[in-house]
Amino acid sequence: MDLLSRQGLRTDGRRSDELRRISCKMGVFNQPDGSAYLEQGNTKVLAAVYGPHEIRVNRSKAPNDCAVINCQYSMATFSRSERKRRPRDNKSAELTVHLKQAMTTAIKTDLYPKSQIDIFVEVLQSDGGNYSVCVNAATLALIDAGIAMEEFVISCTSSLANGEVPLVDISHLEETLGGPSITVAILPISGKIAMLETSQRMHINHVEPVLTEAMRGCRYIYDTLNKTIKKHYEEIGGALNWGTEEYNI
Amino acid sequence: MVMKVTSKTFIRKTKRGNILKIVREHYLRDDIGCGSLACKKCKRNGEKPLEKNPSVDNDGVPDKHYLLLDTNVVLHQIDALEDDTLKNVIILQTVLEEVKHLSHSVYKRLMDLIGNHSRCYYVFVNVYHKDTYVERVRGESPNDYNDRMIRVSALWYNKHFDGKIKVLLISSDEASKAKAINEGIPTMSLEQYVKGLNNVTLTDKLSNRNSVVEEISKEPIFPPHLTPAQIHMGIKSGKLLQGTFFASNDNFLEGNVFVEGQEKNILLQGREHLNRAINGDIVAVQMLPESEWSAPTNLVIADYDDLELENNLNNTVQPKDKHPTGRVVGIIRKKWRQYCGIIQHSVVENATRHLFVPAEKKIPKIRIETRQYDKLKDQRLIIAIDTWPRTSRYPLGHFVRSLGKIGEREAENEVILLEHDVPHSKFSDQVLACLPKETWTVTDSDFFGREDFRDLDICSVDPPGCTDIDDALHCMALKNGNFQVGVHIADVTHFIKPGTPIDLEASQRATTVYLTGRRIDMVPGLLSSNLCSLRGGEERLAFSCVWEMTPNAEIVNSSFTKSVIKSKAAMTYEQAQLIIDDQNQNTAIAIGLRQLNKFAKILKKRRLDAGALVLASPEIRFLMDSETRDPLDVEVKQLKETNSMVEEFMLLANIEVAKKIYSDFPEFAVLRRHPKPPPSNFESLIKAAAHLGVELNVDTSKDLANSLDKAVKLDNPFFNTMLRILATRCMLQAVYFASGTKTYDEFMHYGLAAPIYTHFTSPIRRYADVLVHRLLAVSIAAENTTPELLDKRKIDAICQNLNVRTRMSSYAERASVALNTHIFFRGKIRDEEGYILYVKKNALQILIPKYGLEGTLFLSPRKGQLQMVTFTYNEEEQTQRCGQVVFRTFDPVTVQLSLDSSNVQHERIVLKLVKPEIPNFSIPSSIASTTTVQQTQKNPKPCDSSSEPLCKKPKV
Numbered sequence A: 001m002d003l004l005s006r007q008g009l010r011t012d013g014r015r016s017d018e019l020r021r022i023s024c025k026m027g028v029f030n031q032p033d034g035s036a037y038l039e040q041g042n043t044k045v046l047a048a049v050y051g052p053h054e055i056r057v058n059r060s061k062a063p064n065d066c067a068v069i070n071c072q073y074s075m076a077t078f079s080r081s082e083r084k085r086r087p088r089d090n091k092s093a094e095l096t097v098h099l100k101q102a103m104t105t106a107i108k109t110d111l112y113p114k115s116q117i118d119i120f121v122e123v124l125q126s127d128g129g130n131y132s133v134c135v136n137a138a139t140l141a142l143i144d145a146g147i148a149m150e151e152f153v154i155s156c157t158s159s160l161a162n163g164e165v166p167l168v169d170i171s172h173l174e175e176t177l178g179g180p181s182i183t184v185a186i187l188p189i190s191g192k193i194a195m196l197e198t199s200q201r202m203h204i205n206h207v208e209p210v211l212t213e214a215m216r217g218c219r220y221i222y223d224t225l226n227k228t229i230k231k232h233y234e235e236i237g238g239a240l241n242w243g244t245e246e247y248n249i
Numbered sequence B: 001m002v003m004k005v006t007s008k009t010f011i012r013k014t015k016r017g018n019i020l021k022i023v024r025e026h027y028l029r030d031d032i033g034c035g036s037l038a039c040k041k042c043k044r045n046g047e048k049p050l051e052k053n054p055s056v057d058n059d060g061v062p063d064k065h066y067l068l069l070d071t072n073v074v075l076h077q078i079d080a081l082e083d084d085t086l087k088n089v090i091i092l093q094t095v096l097e098e099v100k101h102l103s104h105s106v107y108k109r110l111m112d113l114i115g116n117h118s119r120c121y122y123v124f125v126n127v128y129h130k131d132t133y134v135e136r137v138r139g140e141s142p143n144d145y146n147d148r149m150i151r152v153s154a155l156w157y158n159k160h161f162d163g164k165i166k167v168l169l170i171s172s173d174e175a176s177k178a179k180a181i182n183e184g185i186p187t188m189s190l191e192q193y194v195k196g197l198n199n200v201t202l203t204d205k206l207s208n209r210n211s212v213v214e215e216i217s218k219e220p221i222f223p224p225h226l227t228p229a230q231i232h233m234g235i236k237s238g239k240l241l242q243g244t245f246f247a248s249n250d251n252f253l254e255g256n257v258f259v260e261g262q263e264k265n266i267l268l269q270g271r272e273h274l275n276r277a278i279n280g281d282i283v284a285v286q287m288l289p290e291s292e293w294s295a296p297t298n299l300v301i302a303d304y305d306d307l308e309l310e311n312n313l314n315n316t317v318q319p320k321d322k323h324p325t326g327r328v329v330g331i332i333r334k335k336w337r338q339y340c341g342i343i344q345h346s347v348v349e350n351a352t353r354h355l356f357v358p359a360e361k362k363i364p365k366i367r368i369e370t371r372q373y374d375k376l377k378d379q380r381l382i383i384a385i386d387t388w389p390r391t392s393r394y395p396l397g398h399f400v401r402s403l404g405k406i407g408e409r410e411a412e413n414e415v416i417l418l419e420h421d422v423p424h425s426k427f428s429d430q431v432l433a434c435l436p437k438e439t440w441t442v443t444d445s446d447f448f449g450r451e452d453f454r455d456l457d458i459c460s461v462d463p464p465g466c467t468d469i470d471d472a473l474h475c476m477a478l479k480n481g482n483f484q485v486g487v488h489i490a491d492v493t494h495f496i497k498p499g500t501p502i503d504l505e506a507s508q509r510a511t512t513v514y515l516t517g518r519r520i521d522m523v524p525g526l527l528s529s530n531l532c533s534l535r536g537g538e539e540r541l542a543f544s545c546v547w548e549m550t551p552n553a554e555i556v557n558s559s560f561t562k563s564v565i566k567s568k569a570a571m572t573y574e575q576a577q578l579i580i581d582d583q584n585q586n587t588a589i590a591i592g593l594r595q596l597n598k599f600a601k602i603l604k605k606r607r608l609d610a611g612a613l614v615l616a617s618p619e620i621r622f623l624m625d626s627e628t629r630d631p632l633d634v635e636v637k638q639l640k641e642t643n644s645m646v647e648e649f650m651l652l653a654n655i656e657v658a659k660k661i662y663s664d665f666p667e668f669a670v671l672r673r674h675p676k677p678p679p680s681n682f683e684s685l686i687k688a689a690a691h692l693g694v695e696l697n698v699d700t701s702k703d704l705a706n707s708l709d710k711a712v713k714l715d716n717p718f719f720n721t722m723l724r725i726l727a728t729r730c731m732l733q734a735v736y737f738a739s740g741t742k743t744y745d746e747f748m749h750y751g752l753a754a755p756i757y758t759h760f761t762s763p764i765r766r767y768a769d770v771l772v773h774r775l776l777a778v779s780i781a782a783e784n785t786t787p788e789l790l791d792k793r794k795i796d797a798i799c800q801n802l803n804v805r806t807r808m809s810s811y812a813e814r815a816s817v818a819l820n821t822h823i824f825f826r827g828k829i830r831d832e833e834g835y836i837l838y839v840k841k842n843a844l845q846i847l848i849p850k851y852g853l854e855g856t857l858f859l860s861p862r863k864g865q866l867q868m869v870t871f872t873y874n875e876e877e878q879t880q881r882c883g884q885v886v887f888r889t890f891d892p893v894t895v896q897l898s899l900d901s902s903n904v905q906h907e908r909i910v911l912k913l914v915k916p917e918i919p920n921f922s923i924p925s926s927i928a929s930t931t932t933v934q935q936t937q938k939n940p941k942p943c944d945s946s947s948e949p950l951c952k953k954p955k956v
């Protein structure tokens, strides 16, 4: 199957530079300090943030001058088409580490000494770019929790079709059919890179165009989410009607 | 832009048997245009290939119109569609996908049509268009769903153009046609449409499928095929077997089915058991009960004319060595292609139904309809098969195009090229645009990163008339008593950059093909005969291997570098030999050549000691008339010491480069392996040799080489060469592969007895060498890697193509030799010495070394002939006996050669026995012959090559 037809359309009808539809909702739970639900295409993620609160575990090892960030990435057993009892735990552990790395870059940890911030993300439905959607959802939840950040941290995954055309925001089908992909998490205003990973060995000539496309995707997601958040707070500010509505873009 | 999104849900079964529900997003767009230049509505109408004023010269359709094809029309009428008269065609994405799924070859041809701007084809991506996307209804079959999508798009188009231009749905299925008309879509079949164009040629090109209807009333003569579902069940339960059908070369009512994983092929005999399988088809086979098993008839039957003979013999035969035998119950995948051939002579005047005789013997005759018999009867034609109904003895097909007059060199060459699928069209403009200017010369900037070897005494040695010189040599004494030896190869990759059109074209072509009197280049002539060719006295870019060698030809130091060279002389083998032999010549070139020759002898001995095989394939050369380009005479190629000298150094360079690129690229190195043939390949040869008291040991290549060396018979000086020729035919093909796809043990080149081998020395005429050059360039840091070079899957796919093309090109080259042999024998009768290669039940297969020709000497009478004597066949001993005369493999015979042109379809060389004399069978020696006397001196020397086919240049 071709990832990009001669007419320039991908397997789901998008052009190479089009992202999937984004839809999000903030403050979906009352229990956590912050929460968000994010859909990018058919990948659906829930994020919850607790904190800052007192450090509960390993208090002696914790640094004095900044906050401890605790992350947990998990996948719902029903999230993928082939249901498994414990969906790939090694992978989850790895993604947890990457998630923590990306989020730590953005959070102003020095404002919260001797405290802990817990970030939980759960993939409800998986259709490609799981990690990226989790980072973006976690960002929304952190904002919802009112935790101070340098700026947003936004992630996007990108790969290559026919050996030459970069594809932005790839779906699961494109992940499995295509070659190596790049996942990047950036701070969109400063352009700092918080996390960068390739799925497998990628030829040096391909890195630049694919990475550029992924970063462009990040900025697009940033613009979209930013608008939603502004609209969200305008409305709460106006009606004190705590985010119960869904905002589509 | 605004996109609607919907989702596609489908259920799929995994390999483990789990049921999956898969949900995918499906975006619907509003920026897909209709593709017409006449349209002002479509905002973001990208490509617009459809003409503003499409022509209206069709009697049946008075309005301006575009055509919209349904899937079956594309699949069955692709030959008619390829005719230039049909223009302004809309192909729906739905149709495109279905065609791709159902037939790859038609898909490729359709894509070529779409890419051809003069044909005005537009692909409308209906499945992503917001107005033409339709969801599948519960319970709707995939076929119905596709048909509905096609109708929805046709309706949309007609509405979109508002009647100003009609969009005509072309469909052949009566039911779906009726449905479309019912919905108000202008619809007709392609036959109806073409009728309105009044074009005879185009009418002939229409598929013949509809004549099935006429035939249906007749009694079926073939058993029915099972349905795909039945076949599937049968194969699953083990009752049926799936395999590839190979028609027999000699007997058109016999064939074999090769089943993967099965040791023995399944034998098929008789028309009903073959059941309409055509050579290459993937078939489903049912085994017969063991009591009905049979043995190959070992007969040569070329035509129905020989059938009576077969019946006579069949009754008398009690097969001893029974083969698993079966019958075809269904055809899983048809491998039909277009066939070259000729119309069978017809006596009925004004008949429209004719028989077509394919050039390839393995293909049955094909029934076609044409109104152009008078025009086509003496032409070489291309025909496609449409269908093979149960009621028809022959498959039904239609005319595609004519190649030219029978017997004319151009037409015959075209047949050879097409039959062997050799890409030979002119290089496209995109390819030619990649070429440097004709006035290109080496400039100062070219010296960057290159050694300046212009002062070295480099020379090249090639066959006479060679214009694509890709290798040159030099040798120079060093102060320490050692020698510097250099092999310089044309730097083709300097001009052919990866991924460019010229690169893709060369990769497709894979090799230059040498027909007699015509060369089909892999790269355009400017490169192959000029800028890359290492001509004498001209500065050229090269890729050099430079070794320091001890006087014992041990390499102490080796290096690879890009360079600039200036060859001092481009010589023929003969010229080089003269210089070496003439002790008065003491130029640097002469001294160098002598030293190289010394080294070559040492290297060759070392190689043979290691077990390399000296095999033989008779190579001949035609002396051509420069005016008529007809062959004047034939001679066996004489091999000189210098042939072997060049060959040894090419082998050395190839092996050294193979080691280097493999050590740097263990996964992606392009290598060449020659697998060890299975012992069973040698069985009949061992048996035949044993009858003459010669024992062959085939355990290792060294054992084989030794026993071949020992096998000499004083009374038959050609015996040893014969053995080597036959041994060559027991070999497997050498193949290219990516190193990561095999284990190191499998790299072995059996014929050369080398653990690792590749092709580096002929980049002008072989694409494998181009890849190897690129790898080596990266290895020595002369160039950067490219993504394609490091993609194991891609490299492996390229290798597969190279293997197929290389094999086909060698077949084409053989066919070209046969063609010229026929031309040579027109009007000639010659007595020649020959040797028996194989003893068959009704014939002897005879090799005539002088012409490198193999012919059949029939021992049983052909139809309509009376024969006074009979031969007794002894299967066990492989002999034919008649009175006192016994024929065995390897026996010398004298035969009379002549050309039988009575059958215009297939000219063939006819052999008649002259010696030994058999009263009432052999014929007297013809007076015209004067050539038989010195025969024995003209035997070809064995030539050094593994199982490689014959070619103009030594293949190493």
Ligand SMILES: [Zn+2]
Pocket (backbone or CB within 6 Å): B033, B034, B035, B036, B039, B040, B041, B042, B045, B160
């Ligand atoms: Zn339009």
